[in-house]
Amino acid sequence: MLDKKFSPERQSAFAARYEAQKIAFGPVVFQCVRYAWKRGMLQALADAGQEGLEVSQMAATGRWTEYALKVVLETCLSAGVVYLQGGRYVLDKAGYCVLTDSITQINIDFTHDVCYEGLFKLEQSLDSETPQGLTTFGNWSTLYQGLSELPAQVKQSWFAFDHFYSDTSFPSILPDVFASAPKRVMDIGANTGKFSCAALAYNPSVELHLVDLGRQLAVAKATLVSAGVADRAHLHPTDLLDAAAPLEPGMDVIWMSQFLSCFSEPAIASILERAAAALGPRGQVLIMDTFWDRQRYDIASYCLINTSPYFTAMASGNSKIYESGDYIRLAQAAGLELLTARDDIGYCHSLLRFAKAETNVV
Structure with missing residues (x-):
C-alpha cells in the first residue's frame, strides 16, 4: 500500500x-x-x-x-x-x-449532472446503505438497473466519465488478457460491449461470453453487431446480485473491468466465488480497477477517493473505490491466489491476475 x-x-x-x-x-x-x-x-x-x-x-x-x-x-x-x-x-x-483539461471537464460534468442533486441525500444513504439520491432520476434499487433510462445529459456525462477511465486502458491490456492464450473469455459487467469488441478484434479465434443485466446486454449486442463481431459473442443476462445465479463454466479467462467497485464486499465475495467455480483448467481471473492506494500521484488518489460518495448516494448505497488489498483478501477467501499485479495502466488503473490457489500457474 x-x-x-x-x-x-x-x-x-x-x-x-x-x-x-x-x-x-x-x-x-x-x-x-x-x-x-x-x-x-x-x-x-x-x-x-x-x-x-x-x-x-x-x-x-x-x-x-x-x-x-x-x-x-x-x-x-x-x-x-x-x-x-x-x-x-x-x-x-x-x-x-x-x-x-478533458479529465477536469469530465469530472465536473459527472459531478454536476449525475451526482450533485442526489448527494444532498448522502447522509440518509450512508445511514441506510441504500442509494437514496437515486430517486432524483427514478425508482430503481441501483443506478445500473436504470442506466439505459437516465435523462440524456445524465447518461452522456455518466458514460463519458466511465469510458474515460476505462478506454484509456484498453489498448495496453489486451496482450495481458491473451497472455495465457485463452479460447473462451468471459466479460463480466460487459456494459456497452466496448471491451468485448476490442478483444474480438484483437484475436480472431477467441469466443466472448458477455455477462450483465439484460437491458445492458441489449446495448452491448448493438455494439457487437455494428462492429461485425456478434457471431463470436454469447450473451448471458444475469443479475450478479443474485448469489444463486451461476456463471457459464469452462472459462479460460474471466475479465472484470471497473466492475467490482459497483458492489458491496459480501456481493464481491459471492461474485468471486462464482468466478472461481466457472474457471476451466489453468483458467485465470483478471481484474482491472482503479485502486486509490496504488496511484503514483496524490491527485489521482484524491479523484478516486472522492468518487466513492457517488457509489453511496447514487449507484448502490454500499460500494466504493476500494483498496487493492480488499480485492486480494476477498479473492483469497474465494480460493483464488494473486499471481501478478501491474500498475500505471491508462489513466489510473491496475491489473490483478488471479488463478485457483491449487493451480498457481502464470
Whole structure:
C-alpha cells in the first residue's frame, strides 16, 4: 500500500481554518466555476490573454450582466481560477485546466449532472446503505438497473466519465488478457460491449461470453453487431446480485473491468466465488480497477477517493473505490491466489491476475 499525503505535515491554525472554509463553501465554488466555464467567461478571458478584461468590457458584449460577472468572477478569484491585475480579470492556471483539461471537464460534468442533486441525500444513504439520491432520476434499487433510462445529459456525462477511465486502458491490456492464450473469455459487467469488441478484434479465434443485466446486454449486442463481431459473442443476462445465479463454466479467462467497485464486499465475495467455480483448467481471473492506494500521484488518489460518495448516494448505497488489498483478501477467501499485479495502466488503473490457489500457474 502506498502512503498518501494530501496536506503539509505542519499546518498552522490559521491555514487550517482557511482550508476548512474552502470545504464549507465548496459547493458554491463548484457551481460558480462551472457557470464561468459553461457560459464562456473563462474562454473570453483566455482569448484576452495576459491583458485581461474589465468587468465593464465583458458586460458590453451583452453576453452577461455586470451583476452575474461580479458574482461569478469574484468566486473564481477566491478559488485561484482567475486573478486581478490592474482592475482586469486574467485567467489563471487553474482556469486553464478547467477550460482545456478533458479529465477536469469530465469530472465536473459527472459531478454536476449525475451526482450533485442526489448527494444532498448522502447522509440518509450512508445511514441506510441504500442509494437514496437515486430517486432524483427514478425508482430503481441501483443506478445500473436504470442506466439505459437516465435523462440524456445524465447518461452522456455518466458514460463519458466511465469510458474515460476505462478506454484509456484498453489498448495496453489486451496482450495481458491473451497472455495465457485463452479460447473462451468471459466479460463480466460487459456494459456497452466496448471491451468485448476490442478483444474480438484483437484475436480472431477467441469466443466472448458477455455477462450483465439484460437491458445492458441489449446495448452491448448493438455494439457487437455494428462492429461485425456478434457471431463470436454469447450473451448471458444475469443479475450478479443474485448469489444463486451461476456463471457459464469452462472459462479460460474471466475479465472484470471497473466492475467490482459497483458492489458491496459480501456481493464481491459471492461474485468471486462464482468466478472461481466457472474457471476451466489453468483458467485465470483478471481484474482491472482503479485502486486509490496504488496511484503514483496524490491527485489521482484524491479523484478516486472522492468518487466513492457517488457509489453511496447514487449507484448502490454500499460500494466504493476500494483498496487493492480488499480485492486480494476477498479473492483469497474465494480460493483464488494473486499471481501478478501491474500498475500505471491508462489513466489510473491496475491489473490483478488471479488463478485457483491449487493451480498457481502464470
